[in-house]
Amino acid sequence: MEIDHIHFYVEDAARQRDWLIEKMGFQSISHQINHQTHTEMVTNNHVNFIISSPLSFSSPVARYLKSHPPGVADIAFRIENLSSFLEKAKCTNQQILQPTIIAQLTNGQVKSAKIRGWGSLNHTLIDQSSSRIFSYSKMIPKTNIVGIDHVVLNVPKNQFYLAVNWYKTLFGLQTNQSFKIETKRSGLSSEALIDASKKIQFNINQPSSNNSQIQEFLEKNNGSGIQHIGLQTTNILQTVAQMRQHGLQFLPIPLTYYQKLKQSAKKLKVEIFSQLEWEKIQTEQILVCWPQYEPQLILMQIFTKPIFDQPTFFFEFIERRNQAKGFGEGNFQALFEAIETEQIKRKYHIDHDQENFKQQGIVKI
Known part of the structure; x- marks a missing residue:
């Protein structure tokens, strides 16, 4: 499959x-x-x-x-x-x-x-026996993207286990990882499903609070829907730099994240990045995660800003060095916080606009 x-x-x-x-x-x-x-x-x-x-x-x-x-x-x-x-x-x-x-x-x-x-x-x-709808014979790739890594479905809280079981029963998917991500403000639960061939990673999220970014998605989308598609790349630093040049916008990551990341890396017995790579990682604002006992299995990820007018769908780019599997909880937490920061900014602008309308005696329909 x-x-x-x-x-x-x-x-x-x-x-x-x-x-x-x-x-x-x-x-x-x-x-x-x-x-x-x-x-x-x-x-x-x-x-x-x-x-x-x-x-x-x-x-x-x-x-x-x-x-x-x-x-x-x-x-x-x-x-x-x-x-x-x-x-x-x-x-x-x-x-x-x-x-x-x-x-x-x-x-x-x-x-x-x-x-x-x-x-x-x-x-x-x-x-599976059918011919391919898309033909690549004359296509020369312009990027380092090599395929779809995963897709993520957001569902309401009362549908989470129903949705997970539906995809397990019908498509034979199995749980690969489970997450609970929380901040002081909100949170989510996530089930990462995978098929037997390990070619499909299908994640399902639910909100764990009424002001969660997942809840915002569900309200803006008018129900369940695909939140993002993760695209796998063989060189995320090059891919992101190239796409920034072409005007693609990514979620900003605070400087403090990289200060903590470098402190964690210093505790390792091996050097996982060169000085130049560290500089590029911080410049491109890539999130990095590795298992404590296998630091060579590195996950590198970044999210775009929503690509449509509503804050619903976006893309992720992910590089799996040395065939790293699954999803790093540290990256998941940092990505959730980055999206939450953008959510708070949107709410501030909406509230600010509404206050201006009130002061001007304007009723916005």
């Missing part, structure tokens, strides 16, 4: 395509326009995105955007035996949105179906 592609529903597919090309080094594959929907296909070294926007009120994208901000509408999985999977889905009363169809492409056939996922998320299912 593996992720074939991820489908975004947005206001303007061409504009989002251009943004991904300019900011993140994606390359255009093809496009399709009918009377309802405009669709673009882009790729970045095995990271495949489909982007759709509505051309009429009858478009499924228009219906989605009526209830949700732009974001991920479908995560497509390649599975070993589509027919067998659909039989299992029927036996467990899953909602099958599209029965099996066979599409003829220039490079072969694609056998697929679609089921309702959690909340408004759908899952296109592609039989």
Whole structure:
């Protein structure tokens, strides 16, 4: 089992395509326009995105955007035996949105179906024997991105265990790690799921307080949804520097984080970074984590700021040195705090604007 592609529903597919090309080094594959929907296909070294926007009120994208901000509408999985999977889905009363169809492409056939996922998320299912929808033969990668590392689904507190069990039962995912992250202000719980082949890492978050950033996401998104996609890179320092030059914005990390990080590194018996690397890590504001007894297994991560108008969806870049596995709790905590800081800034600006309106005698609808 593996992720074939991820489908975004947005206001303007061409504009989002251009943004991904300019900011993140994606390359255009093809496009399709009918009377309802405009669709673009882009790729970045095995990271495949489909982007759709509505051309009429009858478009499924228009219906989605009526209830949700732009974001991920479908995560497509390649599975070993589509027919067998659909039989299992029927036996467990899953909602099958599209029965099996066979599409003829220039490079072969694609056998697929679609089921309702959690909340408004759908899952296109592609039989593993099918031809690839995305072709890379003529593509020369422009970045160090090598694939999708993980995706993260946010769900309400009362749905957390239901959602976790749903993905375990239907897709055979298993718990790899569990987290509880807290600050003085808020918190979250997270279950990191993984499939048997270890090609898919699917994390599920729930808020542990009413003012949690996860709760803010759920309110802005009008329900459950994909919070972020983690993209794996072979050189995060180079990737982030390149994307900053192209205008991609990342969450800022305080200087105190790096002071503490260097103090922790001094306690190790081995040197994990050169002086130049330390400087670049701090300059690019990368988060770093390693196991106490295996410091060579280094996780390096960074989050972008939300890419749409609403503070919902964002990207993560992650480098796993020496095949580091899982997710570092130290990085998770620091990333949570960085997002919380941005959340507090947003709330300050909203409250500040409302106060100005009151002073001017303006009622904002």
